[in-house]
Amino acid sequence: xxxxxxxxxxxxLVAASLAAIFGWHRWTAIVTALSAMAILGAxxxxxxxxxxESVVDSHHLVRADALSSTMLLVIGAVATLAxxxxxxxxxxxxxDGHTSPQAARLYGVLLPLFLATMALxxxxxxxxxxxxxxxxxxxxxxxxxxxxxxxxxxxxxxKYVIICSFGIALAFLGTVLVYFAGTTGEPGNHSLDIDxxxxxxxxxxxxxxxxxxxxxxLGYGAKxxxxxxxxxxxxxxxxxxxxxxxxxxxxxxxxxxxxLLRVKSIIDLTLGEGFMRVGLIVMGLLxxxxxxxxxxxxxxxxxxxxxxSMENMGIVAIAAAVGTRLAIAALLLHVLxxxxxxxxxxxSSGAIQGAHGSTAIANVRxxxxxxxxxxxxxxxxIVVLLGLPPFAMFASEWGVARALAAQHFxxxxxxxxxxxxxxxxxLVRAGSSMMLxxxxxxxxxxxxxxxxxxxxxxxxxxxxxxxxxxxPLTNLLDAAATTxxxxx
Amino acid sequence: xxxxxxxxxxxxxxxxxxxxxVLIVWRRGLRATISLLAWQGVALATIxxxxxxxxxxxxxxxxxxVVLALRGVLLPLLLARAVRGEDQGAREPTPLVNTTAxxxxxxxxxxxxxAATRPLIEHSPTPGTRAAPAAFAALLIAVFVMVSxxxxxxxxxxxxxxxxxxxxxxxxxxxxxPLIVELGASLDILFAMIVLGVLTDRxxxxxxxxxxxxLRELRD
Numbered sequence: 001x002x003x004x005x006x007x008x009x010x011x012x013l014v015a016a017s018l019a020a021i022f023g024w025h026r027w028t029a030i031v032t033a034l035s036a037m038a039i040l041g042a043x044x045x046x047x048x049x050x051x052x053e054s055v056v057d058s059h060h061l062v063r064a065d066a067l068s069s070t071m072l073l074v075i076g077a078v079a080t081l082a083x084x085x086x087x088x089x090x091x092x093x094x095x096d097g098h099t100s101p102q103a104a105r106l107y108g109v110l111l112p113l114f115l116a117t118m119a120l121x122x123x124x125x126x127x128x129x130x131x132x133x134x135x136x137x138x139x140x141x142x143x144x145x146x147x148x149x150x151x152x153x154x155x156x157x158x159k160y161v162i163i164c165s166f167g168i169a170l171a172f173l174g175t176v177l178v179y180f181a182g183t184t185g186e187p188g189n190h191s192l193d194i195d196x197x198x199x200x201x202x203x204x205x206x207x208x209x210x211x212x213x214x215x216x217x218l219g220y221g222a223k224x225x226x227x228x229x230x231x232x233x234x235x236x237x238x239x240x241x242x243x244x245x246x247x248x249x250x251x252x253x254x255x256x257x258x259x260l261l262r263v264k265s266i267i268d269l270t271l272g273e274g275f276m277r278v279g280l281i282v283m284g285l286l287x288x289x290x291x292x293x294x295x296x297x298x299x300x301x302x303x304x305x306x307x308x309s310m311e312n313m314g315i316v317a318i319a320a321a322v323g324t325r326l327a328i329a330a331l332l333l334h335v336l337x338x339x340x341x342x343x344x345x346x347x348s349s350g351a352i353q354g355a356h357g358s359t360a361i362a363n364v365r366x367x368x369x370x371x372x373x374x375x376x377x378x379x380x381x382i383v384v385l386l387g388l389p390p391f392a393m394f395a396s397e398w399g400v401a402r403a404l405a406a407q408h409f410x411x412x413x414x415x416x417x418x419x420x421x422x423x424x425x426x427l428v429r430a431g432s433s434m435m436l437x438x439x440x441x442x443x444x445x446x447x448x449x450x451x452x453x454x455x456x457x458x459x460x461x462x463x464x465x466x467x468x469x470x471x472p473l474t475n476l477l478d479a480a481a482t483t484x485x486x487x488x
Numbered sequence: 489x490x491x492x493x494x495x496x497x498x499x500x501x502x503x504x505x506x507x508x509x510v511l512i513v514w515r516r517g518l519r520a521t522i523s524l525l526a527w528q529g530v531a532l533a534t535i536x537x538x539x540x541x542x543x544x545x546x547x548x549x550x551x552x553x554v555v556l557a558l559r560g561v562l563l564p565l566l567l568a569r570a571v572r573g574e575d576q577g578a579r580e581p582t583p584l585v586n587t588t589a590x591x592x593x594x595x596x597x598x599x600x601x602x603a604a605t606r607p608l609i610e611h612s613p614t615p616g617t618r619a620a621p622a623a624f625a626a627l628l629i630a631v632f633v634m635v636s637x638x639x640x641x642x643x644x645x646x647x648x649x650x651x652x653x654x655x656x657x658x659x660x661x662x663x664x665x666p667l668i669v670e671l672g673a674s675l676d677i678l679f680a681m682i683v684l685g686v687l688t689d690r691x692x693x694x695x696x697x698x699x700x701x702x703l704r705e706l707r708d
Contacts, residue, residue: 128669135676142683151694155703158687162643165680166634169650172673173627176658179665181611192666207607235706294708303708 002057005064008042008072008119011035012112019108023101024090032112033083039119040076043069047476054483060190062123066479070332071122071258078250078339079115081459082243085347086111088451089243092354099147107147107241113140114247118255126192127266130259131168131175134223137252138164145240145248156232156239163232167222171259174215178266181208194262198485201269210275213267216260217279223256225310226317227286234294237306238359242350245302249309249346250339257316257335261328264320265484277321284317285415292419296426301352302359304430305345308385311423312338318416319400322407328481330399333473337384337392337466344459345381348374351448351456352434361430366439371446375435377456382431384463386424392466494542495615498660501534502619505656506598509626509649512633513590518571521645522564528626528652529559535659539616548663551670555655558674563648563681570685571641585636594629601625608661616660623660627653638700640691644684651677 015035019028046055047069054065064072090107093099099107117140121133138161146157179192181204190196197204222229237245264276291310298304312334319331351374352367353359368375384391397420404413439445448456508528512521533556540548585593601624609617630653634646655673658665665673 126666126669128665129672132669132672132676135673135680139676139679139683142687146687146690149690152705154687154690154694155706158640158691158700158703159706161680161683161687162634162647165647166631166650169647169654173654173657175669176654176662176665177608180608180661183612183662190666192669205607205611208611211604211607234708239706297708 002055004042004045005055005057005062005123008039008075008123009062009116011038012115012119015112016109016116019105019112024094024104024108026087026091028108029083029087029090032108033080033087035112036076036079036083036115038076039072039115040080043072043076047073050479054195056125060125060193061129062120063125063194064123065483066476067258067261067332067483068122070336070476070480071255072119074254074336074339075115075118075122075251077336077462078247078343081340081343081347081455081462082246082250083111084458085243085246085350085452085455086241088449088453088455089241089350091451092449103147103149106143110140110144111244114144118251121255122258125194126190127175127178127194127197127259127263128192130262131172134220134256134259135165135168135172137255138168138223141240141244141248141252144244145236147241147244148239150239153239156235159232160236163229164223167219167229169219170215170222171219174212174219174263177208177212177215178204178263181205181212181270194266197266198269201266204266204270206271209267209270213263213271213276214279216263216267217276217283220256220260220263221283224253224260224317225256225287225313226283227290230287230290230310233310234303234306237309238300238302242346242353245305245350246343246346249306250342253309253313254316254335254339257313257320261320261484264323268323268485273323277323280317280321281412284314284321285412285419286314287311287317288314288416288419292423292426295423296429298426298430299361300359301349301361301364301430301434302346304361304426305342305349308423308427309338309342311419312385315397315400315416315420318412319403322400322403322409323484323486324403324407325478325481325486326399326406327403328484328486329474329477330396330403332477332480333392333399333470334396336473337396337463340459340462340466341381341384341391341393344377344456344463345385347452347455347459348378348381351446351452352378354448355446361434364434366435366437366443368435369437369439370443371448373453373456374446374448377460379431379435380460380463382427386427387420390467391463392470395470491542491615494538497538498535498615498619501531501538502622502656502660505531505652506622506626506629509629509653510591510594512645512649513594513629514587516587518639518641518645519568521642522567522571525567525645525648525652526560526564528649529561529564530556532652532656532659533560535616535656539659539663543663547667551667554674558678559648559652559655563678566681566685567641567645567648570688584638590632590636593632597628597632598625601628612661620657620660623653623656627657629653640684640688640700643700644681644688647684648677648681
């Protein structure tokens with residue numbers, strides 16, 4: 001079992017070394033996709049075996065419990081889609097001469113490294129190593145965002161690296177303060193381990209911990225796209241290549257939020273639930289408001305999708321603030337369903353962008369009629385994101401709403417629903433103007449590259465499968481919520 | 489090492505650390521700023537080395553030597569190399585905040601830092617924690633540098649100052665975080681600085697300049 005713990009980190013590292021040695025080839029790209037499937041497989045296996053218990057390797061470096069396994073499922077599922085789509089994306093870029101073999105090699109190395117750093121973050125034993133993993137995601141994704149090397153991509157990369165590095169530096173200070181709040185003399189190499197901190201949380205100094213809590217919330221919040229350090233998000237997610245956007249929007253935000261959930265479970269034991277709840281509610285509501293209002297005025301569909309991710313992180317933050325078992329389970333389902341749907345929409349938006357050479361909503365018409373596959377993938381993804389039944393995001397949003405109602409957060413639920421409704425109208429209007437209608441003169445049919453078509457079919461399958469997966473997932477999500485100490 | 493000397497060295501290191509930050513606000517020339525950063529890196533490295541000598545333990549001394557090599561020598565050299573490409577006197581253009589106002593802000597930030605770190609001193613009143621407010625002040629000053637300067641290179645310098653400030657706080661209040669975290673953090677910072685260096689190079693190629701006012705294409 002312990003060997004399996006290193007698989008999600010080691011498999012992408014092997015793929016990265018192969019890409020570094022041999023450059024971009026069809027087979028190295030397939031190895032990368034296989035490493036993504038290995039993460040998914042490890043997630044499924046660990047989820048099946050952990051059963052609420054945590055598995056730790058003999059060196060106390062990595063661990064897996066129900067929460068880590070859930071996150072591995074999200075990473076694995078979205079990464080599989082993104083890696084398969086990358087084959088089509090890079091091959092098309094190489095064929096058009098938009099990218100050089102060197103740039104393709106760099107992409108081939110950084111993509112699996114990105115997966116490895118995310119896997120490390122969700123499996124780290126110590127919140128210090130978790131921080132190292134999350135900071136490393138910024139470093140490896142910088143040149144993935146800037147892959148196109150246009151002025152706009154450069155601008156987006158700069159903002160992304162500066163703001164996220166700044167945020168994550170605050171989180172490091174927060175981590176150091178947690179360590180300081182717990183030290184009573186002898187420093188130990190394990191004093192930042194999650195289990196050690198959880199069992200000793202009552203002994204942390206409360207005033208130092210509250211300072212740490214504020215820094216961790218702002219810091220990891222920046223990386224999760226929460227207000228006030230959200231300004232990088234729409235730029236980076238819209239300028240990155242479509243498969244990278246899928247990974248960043250679909251999982252990287254949730255991996256950063258995972259870090260917040262882990263430290264929250266420790267801080268709650270020291271300061272009580274109320275302390276971080278206030279911060280999360282304020283940041284969550286502001287994020288939701290900013291995202292919904294900017295979403296409806298967008299004229300660029302990739303930016304619109306980025307704001308939709310922000311909107312969902314706002315919902316996730318509010319669910320985390322409530323913190324009951326129902327809320328956390330709904331939050332994790334939301335993260336999973338949103339990840340897969342967002343990957344599907346971003347990959348299909350990449351195909352639309354490729355066919356039009358533009359990301360303006362106004363330039364795109366009648367996609368359903370011109371490319372049934374791309375059109376139905378995009379439409380299905382949007383329908384899932386709208387939170388319509390029978391898809392999984394309906395169940396998760398319903399769960400969050402029920403948790404809010406049960407905790408007498410009526411005003412919060414009401415405000416949240418207003419912004420969700422605003423975002424809903426924005427997505428419906430943009431989506432229908434792009435997808436529906438009859439093709440006019442000059443609107444030619446288009447076919448996506450084969451690898452991308454395959455990815456879209458797989459993504460549609462996954463989204464539909466998630467409707468029926470609530471049964472088997474319930475136990476896992478419930479166990480994950482228990483890991484975080486959620487009561488009721 | 490006797491405690492009085494140890495306290496003296498820690499206070500001196502933290503003091504020169506803060507002084508370097510204040511001087512960076514005052515001097516706007518990029519070259520002068522980079523020498524000051526190297527000075528700050530040396531002051532930073534003194535802290536774990538003093539800790540190590542005081543506790544008669546090798547590990548903090550080794551960490552101190554790595555910090556000295558990385559933040560006292562390597563990163564300033566990288567920055568100096570990047571600045572050499574910068575033409576026309578390598579000076580921060582007309583600042584958003586003038587020097588007098590900036591120094592007043594610095595003073596205010598230092599006072600805030602002393603107020604904010606009081607819980608730390610109450611939790612564990614060691615010589616190190618007593619010097620921590622200076623490191624925390626340098627950290628806040630770094631944030632101010634990051635938001636008030638317009639050249640890409642100055643923002644990168646602000647980020648390195650911020651990171652120095654965090655490292656100094658960490659070394660002063662704890663005997664050092666676990667080694668694996670320390671190494672990981674240092675490596676991440678090195679890579680982040682390399683990324684920023686490559687980005688300024690690319691910016692210079694495509695904009696002919698690193699004035700961040702050029703970055704105006706993406707907005708809502």
